[in-house]
Amino acid sequence: METIIGNLSVDCVIFGFNKQSLNVLLTKRVLKDPETDETLINDYTLQGHHVMVGENVDDAAKRVLLEKTGLKNIYLEQFHTFGNTDRLKNAKDQLWIKHMYPMVSDHVVSVCYYSLVDSTLVKPDKQHDFTSWFPVADLPELGYDHAEMIKLALEYLRNKIFREPVGFEMLPEKFTLSELQGLYEAILNTEIDRRNFWKKVSQMKYVIPLDERRKTTARRSAQVFIFSKDVYERTKKERLSLSY
Amino acid sequence: METIIGNLSVDCVIFGFNKQSLNVLLTKRVLKDPETDETLINDYTLQGHHVMVGENVDDAAKRVLLEKTGLKNIYLEQFHTFGNTDRLKNAKDQLWIKHMYPMVSDHVVSVCYYSLVDSTLVKPDKQHDFTSWFPVADLPELGYDHAEMIKLALEYLRNKIFREPVGFEMLPEKFTLSELQGLYEAILNTEIDRRNFWKKVSQMKYVIPLDERRKTTARRSAQVFIFSKDVYERTKKERLSLSY
DNA sequence: CATAATAGTGTATTAAATACGCATTGCAAA
DNA sequence: TTTGCAATGCGTATTTAATACACTATTATG
16 A cells, blocks of 8 residues: 655656747646636646655656656656745645645645656647646746746756756757757757857767758758767766866 | 654755865764663764754754754755655664654655855854764765765755855855965865966955955965955846856 | 758857966064 | 065966857758
C-alpha cells in the first residue's frame, strides 16, 4: 500500500521547443458548482504530485514526467523548493484542494524541477486530462504559486544554458544551425547575430556536422548537426575556465 | 504546542572568513555506549533542525541560524533539497537518530541553505553544544550526507560570487583591498593578481574608498573601503549584461 | 531566369581578461 | 638613523573574447 508524504510534493516545469517559441506544458484545472453549474475554477497548473513514502524526491519528479509525457530519461534539474505556509492559501486553491485532496495538509512544501524535452515526442492530447503547451511569453492564468515557479525556472534555465549545452535536449537528434539558434533566441528572448552564433558553435567540438543536408523552411538546404554528449564530457575540464 | 513536520528539515552551511581561510561552522556529535563507555560516534554535522508545523521553510533556516550564531538578518540562500530515501541510512546516523529523535521518520527530506557571516561576530564557544569553525579545505569526519552538502554549497557560492557581490557579507563593514582579495582567493581557491584585482574593484562603484587608512599585517598601512549595498542596487541593471 | 530568402564564410572593431613593470610607504633589522 | 623589504598603489602591454558587419552561395518560387 503506497501512501503519500502529506507535506511534500514535487512540481515540474516542463520546457519544450517547437521551432517557434519556448513552451511549458500545463494542465487545465476546472471546477464547476454541482448545483448552479457556475464555473468556480478555470485555470492551469504545472505537472505535480505528492511524494510517496519510501520514494526518492527525484524519483517522484521522474514519475510525474513519465505519467505526463510518456518519456523516460529526460533532462531534469531541481531548481528550488517552495516552502512558505501561505503558498496554497489563495481562495481558488483552497477550494480545489478541499475538493480534490481533502485529506492533505494545507502546508505543502514543493520541490521544483525543470525539465527539457523535445516537444515533438510528447503527445499531450493523448492524456485523459487537458494538458497542452503554452509559450512562456504568453501564459494563461495559473493556479497556486506556479507563475512564480515558471518565472524562476526560466531564470535558472537561462543561467544554465550559458554554462552548459543543455539546449540540445529540446531538439531532435539531428538539427540545423538555424534551429539551434532559434532555440537560443527563444530561451534567452534576444536576437543573436547568425554569423557570430555560427562562429561560436563551430568552436564547440561537441557539435558535430554531418555529411548530410536538409530542407528547412528556407530555399537553400542546410547542413545537419548532432550533439555529442561523449565529446562534451571528454572536453569538459578544458572548458571550465574561470576568471577571477 | 509546536510540533515538527516529521519528514522535513533544514540544514545550514554557515560560511565564515577569518582573514586566512574559508570556514564552515560545525557541531560535534558524540555518542558513547552507556555501559562500556566505548565511543560509538564522534564526528561533526551542520546546523539543522526540523521544520515546524505552520512555519515557512525559510523561517526555519533563519531560526536555526539565530540559535547557532545569535545573528539575525544574515545572508541566506537556499541551494538544494536532498530527498533520497537512503540519505540517513548509514549505521552511525541510524544509531544517532534512534538515540536523539526516536519518533522521527527515517525518510527526512532536507532543504539546504548556505549563509555568509562575518565570523568575528559569531561566538560559537558560548554555545552549550560543541560548535566551532573548520576550514573547508580541511574538514573533519562528517555525519549524514553533510560532506556532500558542503561540497555543493561551495559550488553554488563560487558561482554566486562571480555574478553578485556577496563576499562583503563575510567581512567587517570596513576592509582593505588585500582583505577582500584574500576572501576571494579563499572562496575560489585560486591566486589572483593583486593589480588586476585592484583594477576590477576600482571599477565597482559600490566599493567605496574611505578617507582612512589602517595597519594590517603589512609594513605600510592600507586604504579602507566599504561596500555600499545602496549603490549596488541602483547600478544593478547596467551591469546585467549578457553575451550571446 | 530573375528574385528573394536563407545558408555559409569571412574580416574589422571593441571590450574584457591576463601578464607584468615599477615607484611608494613605513616597520624592522642592522 | 640608515636601509632592507614586504606590502601598497598605479600603471602599460599583450592576449583573448565579444560584437558588428560585408560579401558570396544555394535553391524554391513567380
